[in-house]
Amino acid sequence: MTKETADWIAVDWGTSALRLWAMRADGSVLAARESDQGMARLTPDGFEPALLALAAPLLDPGRVTDVVICGMAGARQGWIEAPYAPVPCSPLSQLPVRAPARDGRIAVHVLAGLSQAEPPDVMRGEETQIAGFLAHEPQFDGVLCLPGTHTKWVILRGGCVREFHTVMTGESFALYSEHSVLRHVMEPGWDASAFAAAVGQGRDRPESVATALFAIRARAMLDPAGAALPGVARARLSGLLLGLELAATRSIWQGRAVVVLGAPALCAHYIDALEASDAPAVRFDRDEPARAGLAVAHQRIVKGAA
Amino acid sequence: MTKETADWIAVDWGTSALRLWAMRADGSVLAARESDQGMARLTPDGFEPALLALAAPLLDPGRVTDVVICGMAGARQGWIEAPYAPVPCSPLSQLPVRAPARDGRIAVHVLAGLSQAEPPDVMRGEETQIAGFLAHEPQFDGVLCLPGTHTKWVILRGGCVREFHTVMTGESFALYSEHSVLRHVMEPGWDASAFAAAVGQGRDRPESVATALFAIRARAMLDPAGAALPGVARARLSGLLLGLELAATRSIWQGRAVVVLGAPALCAHYIDALEASDAPAVRFDRDEPARAGLAVAHQRIVKGAA
Numbered sequence: 001m002t003k004e005t006a007d008w009i010a011v012d013w014g015t016s017a018l019r020l021w022a023m024r025a026d027g028s029v030l031a032a033r034e035s036d037q038g039m040a041r042l043t044p045d046g047f048e049p050a051l052l053a054l055a056a057p058l059l060d061p062g063r064v065t066d067v068v069i070c071g072m073a074g075a076r077q078g079w080i081e082a083p084y085a086p087v088p089c090s091p092l093s094q095l096p097v098r099a100p101a102r103d104g105r106i107a108v109h110v111l112a113g114l115s116q117a118e119p120p121d122v123m124r125g126e127e128t129q130i131a132g133f134l135a136h137e138p139q140f141d142g143v144l145c146l147p148g149t150h151t152k153w154v155i156l157r158g159g160c161v162r163e164f165h166t167v168m169t170g171e172s173f174a175l176y177s178e179h180s181v182l183r184h185v186m187e188p189g190w191d192a193s194a195f196a197a198a199v200g201q202g203r204d205r206p207e208s209v210a211t212a213l214f215a216i217r218a219r220a221m222l223d224p225a226g227a228a229l230p231g232v233a234r235a236r237l238s239g240l241l242l243g244l245e246l247a248a249t250r251s252i253w254q255g256r257a258v259v260v261l262g263a264p265a266l267c268a269h270y271i272d273a274l275e276a277s278d279a280p281a282v283r284f285d286r287d288e289p290a291r292a293g294l295a296v297a298h299q300r301i302v303k304g305a306a
Numbered sequence: 307m308t309k310e311t312a313d314w315i316a317v318d319w320g321t322s323a324l325r326l327w328a329m330r331a332d333g334s335v336l337a338a339r340e341s342d343q344g345m346a347r348l349t350p351d352g353f354e355p356a357l358l359a360l361a362a363p364l365l366d367p368g369r370v371t372d373v374v375i376c377g378m379a380g381a382r383q384g385w386i387e388a389p390y391a392p393v394p395c396s397p398l399s400q401l402p403v404r405a406p407a408r409d410g411r412i413a414v415h416v417l418a419g420l421s422q423a424e425p426p427d428v429m430r431g432e433e434t435q436i437a438g439f440l441a442h443e444p445q446f447d448g449v450l451c452l453p454g455t456h457t458k459w460v461i462l463r464g465g466c467v468r469e470f471h472t473v474m475t476g477e478s479f480a481l482y483s484e485h486s487v488l489r490h491v492m493e494p495g496w497d498a499s500a501f502a503a504a505v506g507q508g509r510d511r512p513e514s515v516a517t518a519l520f521a522i523r524a525r526a527m528l529d530p531a532g533a534a535l536p537g538v539a540r541a542r543l544s545g546l547l548l549g550l551e552l553a554a555t556r557s558i559w560q561g562r563a564v565v566v567l568g569a570p571a572l573c574a575h576y577i578d579a580l581e582a583s584d585a586p587a588v589r590f591d592r593d594e595p596a597r598a599g600l601a602v603a604h605q606r607i608v609k610g611a612a
Binding site for chain 2: 210
C-alpha cells in the first residue's frame, strides 16, 4: 500500500502564522499542518523552505502539485507581490500570480487582495474567506463582518464586494491594554454589563471615548475595591472601542443583514454589541472559510489550465 | 569666599525624569539640575539617593534645607503617597506630606495631587503648574490646557480648579505611530494642511476616526508617490486624534478663554487646532510654571512653620 499524497495544497499565510491543508480530489482534508513561519519572520527566499517544511511529506514525487496561497505571502514584503483587485468585484476575480519555486514538485499560485480607492482601503486574505462564505451563500445580500486585529466590514451584493471598511479595533485594544497606562488596571475576567454599557456609550457618544479611556484608570485608582471587580476595566475598554467602531460603520450595518465570521469568542462580542444596537447578527460557523475559498480558487486554476 | 548654597530646593519629579532647581531666598535660581531617575525607575528607598546625587553639592551642611517636590514622587509607587485633594479646590490646598529622609540636611515635602469623583479623574504634578500659572494670573477665569502624554483640560474660576478632564492623546499618538501597523508610513516631517483637515474631521465627525486610522496606511500603500509627501501621514494621525480630543472636550473650551501651557511645539499644535475651531487660545510662556508653583508651596511651608 502506497502512502496517500495530496491532490492539491491549500495555504492561508498570514503575518504571524502559516496554516496548510493537504486536500483530496473529493474536497476532503487529508492532513492539516501549521507553523509560526508567518510573513513577518521571512525574507522572500524563505517562503519556499517554510512551505516545504510542512508540505514535503504530502507531495507525490511523480507529479506537479498545485499549491494555492492566500494572505500576506502576496504582499510586497512576501513571497511575490500579487496586486490588489479594485472593488467592486467578485472576491477572487483576479488571476493568481505564479511564485518562483526551485522544487519541481510544486506549482505555487498566490491569490490577489482587494483594494478600494475611496475611502482608501486594502485587504489581503479576507477576500478568500469571503469567497468561502459565498460558496455556501451565493445569493447573500448584506454585510459580512470579519473581526480581528484589523476588522473588515464588507458590503456584498450579487456575489460582489461592493465596498469595505477596515477598523483597527483589535490592534487598538492590544495597544491600550498591553502598552498604555491602562495596562495597570487590566485584571483578567469579563464583566458583560460593563461591556454593554461601554458599547452604548461609544456608539451613541463616540467623542466621549477620548475622555473615557483615562477614566478607566482613574476610577480604579480612586476606588480600588470597585476596580477589583473581575474584568470591569477590560470589558469597558473593549466596549468603548467596539462602540466607536459601530458608530463609524453605522451606515454600513444599519438596516442590513449582518453575518459575522471568525473566532467564536470574538464573534460573540460583535454579535452582542450589534444585537444591543438593534442589528441582529449571526455567526457563520460552517466549514473553514479560508480553506473553502482556496478550494474555489483551485477549481478556477484547474479549469483555466484545462 | 564660601561656596553659595541653596536657600531651598524645588523638585519636579515625573515618571521618566527628575528636574531640580536650587533656589535663592530672593526667588532667583542658583542652579538647575536634571537626571533620568524618574519614578518609573525607582523603588521607594531609591528616591533619597537619586535626589542627593543632584542636590548634595548645593546643600549647606550647617542647616536643614527644605526640599519641595511635586509629581509622581507622591504616587503610591513613589517616595511616599501624598493623597489627592478632591476638586473643587485651590490647586495647592492640601498640606504637603513629609517624606522620610536619612540625611539630616534635608526636610522633604511632597505635594498632593488632585482628584475628581465624577467623571473619575486624577492629576499629579499639573496642579503645581496650575498654581504657578495662578501666581501670575490670580484672577483668571477660563480654561487651562496642559498638553502632554496625558493632556489635562482644567476649568479655573476664583483661584480654584472647578473640574478637569484627562485625554490620552499624546500616549495614543505614540502608540499608533511607534507600535501599530501605521508605524510603517510615519515619515518625518509635518504637513500643516493635512493636520488642519484631520483636526476638522476628528472634531466634527469623531466617529469617523475609527475608520480613518487604517486609511492612513491604505492610502500610502495605494499611492506610494503621494504618501511620500513629507509628514502627511504623521500630521494626519496627530490631527485625527487631536480633533477627537476637541470633540470630547468641546463643552469645556467652547466660549471660554483658553490658555495653553507646556512645550512650545506641542502647544503650537493645540493653539492651531483651537483657533481653527473658533476658540482663540494663547500660550502661557512666562517663567517655569512648575517651579513657580513649587515656590508658592514653599512660601506656605515657611509660613506654616513660623
